[in-house]
Amino acid sequence: METESLNRKNSSRKSSIVNGNGDASAKLTNGDGDGGGDGGGEVTLKAKMSLLNGCTVIVGSIIGSGIFVSPTGVLMYTGSVNLALIVWVISGLFSMVGAYCYAELGTMITKSGADYAYIMETFGPFMAFIRLWIECMIVRPCSQAIVALTFSTYVLKPFFPECTPPEDSARLLAVCCILVLTLINCWDVKWATAVQDIFTYAKLLALFIIIATGVYQLYLGNTQYFTFENTDTKVTSIALSFYSGLFAYNGWNYLNFIIEELKDPVKNLPRAIAISCTLVTIVYVMANVSFYTILSPDEVMGSSAVAVTYAERAFGMLAWTIPVFVALSTFGAVNGILLTSSRLFYAGANNGQMPEILTMIQIQRFTPTPAVLAMALLSMLYLTVSDIFALINYVGFATWLSIGVAVLCLPWLRWAQPNLPRPIRVPMVFPIVYLIATIFVTVVPMYASPVETGYGILMILSSIPVYLVFIAWKNKPIWFQKTMVSLTRFLQKMLMVLGKQTKPAQV
Numbered sequence: 001m002e003t004e005s006l007n008r009k010n011s012s013r014k015s016s017i018v019n020g021n022g023d024a025s026a027k028l029t030n031g032d033g034d035g036g037g038d039g040g041g042e043v044t045l046k047a048k049m050s051l052l053n054g055c056t057v058i059v060g061s062i063i064g065s066g067i068f069v070s071p072t073g074v075l076m077y078t079g080s081v082n083l084a085l086i087v088w089v090i091s092g093l094f095s096m097v098g099a100y101c102y103a104e105l106g107t108m109i110t111k112s113g114a115d116y117a118y119i120m121e122t123f124g125p126f127m128a129f130i131r132l133w134i135e136c137m138i139v140r141p142c143s144q145a146i147v148a149l150t151f152s153t154y155v156l157k158p159f160f161p162e163c164t165p166p167e168d169s170a171r172l173l174a175v176c177c178i179l180v181l182t183l184i185n186c187w188d189v190k191w192a193t194a195v196q197d198i199f200t201y202a203k204l205l206a207l208f209i210i211i212a213t214g215v216y217q218l219y220l221g222n223t224q225y226f227t228f229e230n231t232d233t234k235v236t237s238i239a240l241s242f243y244s245g246l247f248a249y250n251g252w253n254y255l256n257f258i259i260e261e262l263k264d265p266v267k268n269l270p271r272a273i274a275i276s277c278t279l280v281t282i283v284y285v286m287a288n289v290s291f292y293t294i295l296s297p298d299e300v301m302g303s304s305a306v307a308v309t310y311a312e313r314a315f316g317m318l319a320w321t322i323p324v325f326v327a328l329s330t331f332g333a334v335n336g337i338l339l340t341s342s343r344l345f346y347a348g349a350n351n352g353q354m355p356e357i358l359t360m361i362q363i364q365r366f367t368p369t370p371a372v373l374a375m376a377l378l379s380m381l382y383l384t385v386s387d388i389f390a391l392i393n394y395v396g397f398a399t400w401l402s403i404g405v406a407v408l409c410l411p412w413l414r415w416a417q418p419n420l421p422r423p424i425r426v427p428m429v430f431p432i433v434y435l436i437a438t439i440f441v442t443v444v445p446m447y448a449s450p451v452e453t454g455y456g457i458l459m460i461l462s463s464i465p466v467y468l469v470f471i472a473w474k475n476k477p478i479w480f481q482k483t484m485v486s487l488t489r490f491l492q493k494m495l496m497v498l499g500k501q502t503k504p505a506q507v
Helices: 051-062 072-078 081-108 115-123 125-159 167-187 189-219 235-248 254-261 265-294 297-301 306-314 316-350 369-382 388-416 429-448 450-461 463-472 478-495
Strands: none
Touching (some): 051 189, 051 254, 072 081, 072 297, 081 254, 081 265, 081 388, 081 429, 115 125, 115 316, 125 167, 125 316, 125 369, 125 388, 125 450, 125 463, 167 189, 167 316, 167 369, 189 265, 189 306, 235 429, 254 265, 254 316, 265 297, 265 306, 306 316, 316 369, 369 478, 388 429, 388 450, 429 450, 450 463
């Protein structure tokens, strides 16, 4: 992680990469991404994403398999339909408050990496590395593996209508899904955002169909299940219900991870957040309302795929369309996770907290190819683990805790660095409310689920020896440094990548 750069080591050739013949030559592109000889080009990420692209990144990242497959967690802990719907609404509002706080942070600290960059700026490298370790090594690749498995399961479901698709087949198809999206993300950011756009529209279409049928059922008077009967008023149960609801909204902060690639972020970031979070909250609440117009609470609790059960009751012969839409939804969600998570690897490497190769950008495609490949390889590695769902549950509380720490950066920086430019300035009540709610939804479940919390704490603590050995220890053996430099050189040649730097003027 702390190695000499090929570019630093060979300063006289720091805008070149050794080609197959041993010559130092690489045709770099200018600021528009085209080859040119103006001498002003730069090997860096390009701002190619519009407001619409930003909205589809957020919506596509939030809406994955959860709303289609298993929205039973909230109902399980609330006990009644009406309280469950209230939890869905409050979870959406809670996410909007957090996203609004991130809008100030994202326009004040305009670096890719989102909360990792904010924690680095505010609390220093050690706290930032803990966040980076949890997110990059466990949460993101596990999440991508699970969503890819959901995609493959629902693609195969029509071929195995009477039973569960074979596990090995599902895993192989999940690998294919990740590989295809890896190629797209390595080739061009525009391709990746186009995939995000198309599949976001597909999943929204599916949800709008469900909502339309639900509205029709409401018109017919099917409201018998909308009551407060069997409400569970225990504080621990309510906290766990919010935990489930917030998990479904996870992804509202993903656009901040790629803010360097968003056009006019001061205007487009808060707009994208406001549009996307409002849309998702309305869609989630109305989809749940639709489910309860036909399905009883017991039927919802007993179903592993609520949307499929609903479709069988509502659509009859056309019920097969829902597994197709779930597959489209999860395919887009895998792309959203890959697109944003690779930038987190990139941001961590830029701060010297990950291998240097991850800072480098493909010289022709202008994509962080090494970071994309690292994310894909880790995700496929987790596909070999049998119980990755439990792993995500163990570390889930740490995810929200670290997001709470990122929001804490906002009032802290207001006090410590009041003169920082703040194009967006949120009322201080927003971070205060968010922090109080974060404490509630993390501390109470820690008391209610001590085993999962214990595993989560162990995962956090595992980052400490890694930090001490690979980052804090500066005087590493010469053989280790030489090995890392040689490995970085080899990967540079294989992937045709360079560090972020400017092209020299042509003579």
